[in-house]
Amino acid sequence: AQTVTQSQPEMSVQEAETVTLSCTYDTSESDYYLFWYKQPPSRQMILVIRQEAYKQQNATENRFSVNFQKAAKSFSLKISDSQLGDAAMYFCAYRAGGTSYGKLTFGQGTILTVHP
Amino acid sequence: DTGVSQNPRHKITKRGQNVTFRCDPISEHNRLYWYRQTLGQGPEFLTYFQNEAQLEKSRLLSDRFSAERPKGSFSTLEIQRTEQGDSAMYLCASSPITDTQYFGPGTRLTVL
Numbered sequence: 001a002q003t004v005t006q007s008q009p010e011m012s013v014q015e016a017e018t019v020t021l022s023c024t025y026d027t028s029e030s031d032y033y034l035f036w037y038k039q040p041p042s043r044q045m046i047l048v049i050r051q052e053a054y055k056q057q058n059a060t061e062n063r064f065s066v067n068f069q070k071a072a073k074s075f076s077l078k079i080s081d082s083q084l085g086d087a088a089m090y091f092c093a094y095r096a097g098g099t100s101y102g103k104l105t106f107g108q109g110t111i112l113t114v115h116p
Numbered sequence: 117d118t119g120v121s122q123n124p125r126h127k128i129t130k131r132g133q134n135v136t137f138r139c140d141p142i143s144e145h146n147r148l149y150w151y152r153q154t155l156g157q158g159p160e161f162l163t164y165f166q167n168e169a170q171l172e173k174s175r176l177l178s179d180r181f182s183a184e185r186p187k188g189s190f191s192t193l194e195i196q197r198t199e200q201g202d203s204a205m206y207l208c209a210s211s212p213i214t215d216t217q218y219f220g221p222g223t224r225l226t227v228l
Binding site: 047 | 147149151156157158159160161164166171172174207209211216217218219220221222
């Protein structure tokens with residue numbers, strides 16, 4: 001079974017600084033997708049960034065980028081120029097590739113606090 | 117922009133009562149998913165549909181839980197004989213086949 005582990009229950013960062021959230025996963029599949037979702041307090045889950053395992057290039061979305069290390073099964077999220085609005089719970093998630101698979105497997109989450 | 121919607125947003129019920137939640141996915145999305153999230157934890161998969169077919173159910177989905185998507189559009193999740201352990205946020209998501217899932221705001225269930 002696939003597992004996703006986020007070893008940092010909480011992280012904090014100063015506004016305008018950079019922070020990295022860690023995620024490791026375990027799978028025997030070669031085709032899969034990895035995601036970072038953001039869940040602000042009492043608000044819905046929002047997709048931050050997505051990475052296809054077959055792509056060697058790390059995904060980037062504005063201030064958000066990932067460091068995808070396939071051999072190490074590591075998928076960290078870097079947030080640059082942190083803003084107060086980045087404060088949220090961040091979840092790493094895995095989905096197997098192919099049309100037969102659908103469900104997301106989530107990590108435990110990391111609470112990110114941004115200090116002004 | 118019509119995202120995923122869920123109703124009700126909050127539900128308080130007494131133990132032993134039945135409850136039903138509704139999810140309306142993004143209109144062109146074939147797949148619809150249900151997850152359960154307890155406080156401070158990541159969502160856990162319950163079940164998903166491709167059009168009207170229920171393709172996978174988690175072992176978390178006990179006999180008291182049933183989900184339907186009768187016409188391949190909206191879906192309902194029913195919990196019979198609710199227990200205090202059912203208290204959680206129930207999340208719905210939708211996606212095109214094999215693509216990114218987009219989540220609704222969730223239904224928070226409190227069982228007294």
